[in-house]
Amino acid sequence: MFQTIARTCAALPRAGHFVGGWLLLGLAFVIGYDVVGRKFFNTGSTLLQELQWHLHGAAMLLGFGATYLKDAHVRVDLLRESFPQRTKIWLETAGIVLFLIPYLGFLLHFSIDYALRAWATGEGSVGGSGLPNRWIIKSFLAIGFALVILSALSILARCIDALRSGGKTPDTPFYPDP
Incomplete structure (x- = not known):
């Protein structure tokens, strides 16, 4: 049951990662077009420069959830690495429940308001x-935070499954692709 929950919660962050990758390809084309235009045709465009940071921001926010799923995020593991596997799983579970989800819930709440105010004021x-329409890029904050929450729920389900199975799991039971 927990593996099904983990796979279901991981689906949207993985899709966001896929879309974010395509946005980076689009970003490369926009940057190339802008550089060639400025260098050879003496054109400059605020619109293209803003599009670049919008594409970059959206791609990064779409990728954060998948980054957590793959355990590719930054960690400060001075002590954790020396702990037994079961202790690591308990630490991950506690971190998700006590810190990550409440913090991201707080950020999600305020980022939704942030985007809605941008939309309401035009x-x-x-x-x-x-x-125009700055609310679009501001909405990606909420989307990104929601994707990380889904990733956290996926990993939490895997942690619970690993704890229920007695910890007889590989080195990183909550991160492998489902």
């Missing part, structure tokens, strides 16, 4: 010649 580029 917020656009400060420069005037950039991108």
Whole structure:
């Protein structure tokens, strides 16, 4: 049952990672177009520069959830590495329940309000010649936080499954691809 929950919760972060990868490809084309235009045709565009940071921000926020699923995030593991596997699983479980999900829930709540205020006020580029509809990029904050919450729920389900099975699992039971 917990493996099914883990796979279900991991599906959207993995999809976000896939979409984020394609956004990075689009970002490379936008950067190339902008650089060639500025270098050879003496054109510069606030719109293209803003599009670059919008694509970069969206791609990163879409990838954070999958990064946590793959245990590719930054850790400070001075003591953790010397602990037995079961203790590591308990630490991961406690960290998710006590810190990660409450903190991300707080961020999600405020990022939704942040995007809604931008939408309600019609917020656009400060420069005037950039991108309109600033709420779109601000919405990616909420999407990114929600994807990390789903990833945390997936890993939590794997941790619970590993603890229920007596810890007879590989070195990193909560991170392998389902």
